[in-house]
Amino acid sequence: MDITWLGHACFRLRSDDIVVVTDPFPLSIGLRPDARPAMIVTVSNSHPNHSGTDEVLGEPRIFNAPGEYEFRSVSVRGVMTPQLPDRHLEQRSVAFTVEMDGVNICHLGDSTAPPTTRHIDELSPVDVLLIPTGGGCTMDVDQVLQTMQDLAPKVVIPMHHSNPEVNVPLQGVDVFLNRMGLSEVQAQPRLSVTTSNLGTDMRVVLLAPQARPA
Numbered sequence: 001m002d003i004t005w006l007g008h009a010c011f012r013l014r015s016d017d018i019v020v021v022t023d024p025f026p027l028s029i030g031l032r033p034d035a036r037p038a039m040i041v042t043v044s045n046s047h048p049n050h051s052g053t054d055e056v057l058g059e060p061r062i063f064n065a066p067g068e069y070e071f072r073s074v075s076v077r078g079v080m081t082p083q084l085p086d087r088h089l090e091q092r093s094v095a096f097t098v099e100m101d102g103v104n105i106c107h108l109g110d111s112t113a114p115p116t117t118r119h120i121d122e123l124s125p126v127d128v129l130l131i132p133t134g135g136g137c138t139m140d141v142d143q144v145l146q147t148m149q150d151l152a153p154k155v156v157i158p159m160h161h162s163n164p165e166v167n168v169p170l171q172g173v174d175v176f177l178n179r180m181g182l183s184e185v186q187a188q189p190r191l192s193v194t195t196s197n198l199g200t201d202m203r204v205v206l207l208a209p210q211a212r213p214a
Contacts, residue, residue, distance in 0.1 A: 001101045003128065004190045007031045007209035008168065009050055009109065009160045011130060012038070015100045018074055021060070022096070022107045022130070026052040030165045031211040040071055042078070042096040044109025049168065066094055075099040079122045082113040095123060102195045103127050106151065110138050110160070114146045127198055129153035134161035134170030141179050154198040157191070157205050165213045173206065180204055 001015040009023035012034060021038040025031060029049050037058030043051045046064075053062055063069050069076040078094045093110040106126040115123065129151055132138035138160060139147065148156055161173040177185055187208035 001103055001194070002190050002192050003105070003157065003207070004210050005157065005159060005207035006034055006211040007163060008166055009044065009107070009130075009132065010034070010211070011107065011159070012036075013098060013100060013105060015073075018072060018100065020074065020076075020098055020100070021056055022098075023050040023109065024052040024056050025049050026055060027214050030163075030167045030214050031209070032214050034211065040074060040076065040098075042076065042098070042107060043094075044096065044107065045093045047110070050110065063096065064094070073100070077122070079119055081109065081111045081119065082116060095119070097123055097126065101193075103193050103198070106130065106153070108132060108147070111147070112138060114139065114143050115150055120150050123151060126151045126153040128155045128157065128193060130157050130159050132160035133158040133173055133176040135175075136168070136170050141176055144176060145179065148202070153202060154200070155191070155193065155203055155205055157207055163209055165209075177204070177206070 004012040008025050011022045013020040019038045020040040022042045033055035038056050038060045041060045041062045043064035061071050066078040066080045077097045081093050081095050095108045098105045105128045107130040158173050162170040185206045187206045
């Protein structure tokens with residue numbers, strides 16, 4: 001299975017002819033949406049920067065609420081993440097786990113706090129964790145580290161951090177990388193993951209956004 005970060009919180013997960021897109025963004029964010037079709041789209045919250053489903057070609061199944069879903073060989077589970085007391089229900093965020101080729105990918109969306117014990121049970125096991133690291137409306141770096149410890153993935157891929165092309169005020173990924181002691185990580189265009197190459201120790205993989213500037 002190949003994991004490609006298009007930008008912001010949007011990833012393209014591909015296994016053979018199955019394609020899943022997470023949190024598609026609109027053109028107004030500063031990047032061009034993916035111009036290829038998808039079969040499944042997950043939407044963590046209703047903010048336009050995370051719910052640009054009209055930009056996804058094809059006739060994908062759209063999952064945007066908690067629950068368990070199946071489509072062909074892909075299993076998807078949506079779990080409502082902890083919500084801060086001062087946030088409206090409309091600002092909720094749903095974390096999704098996607099199982100493809102025996103690998104469990106967890107996309108945390110706009111999580112504002114580390115998962116509770118119940119959330120950990122519902123999301124686990126997690127092989128690959130797609131986690132917001134740019135602060136702002138999401139967790140701060142200490143909460144990010146706590147979440148990584150709680151979910152214990154094999155691979156961590158930071159997302160939702162600042163990008164020169166994206167007009168969203170977020171902190172740079174270097175804040176997270178420095179806390180991890182990873183000052184010289186090289187970004188790569190995509191990651192190929194199988195059950196045999198996951199490894200046993202947690203590792204951070206930095207992906208370069210593949211969407212073109214708008």
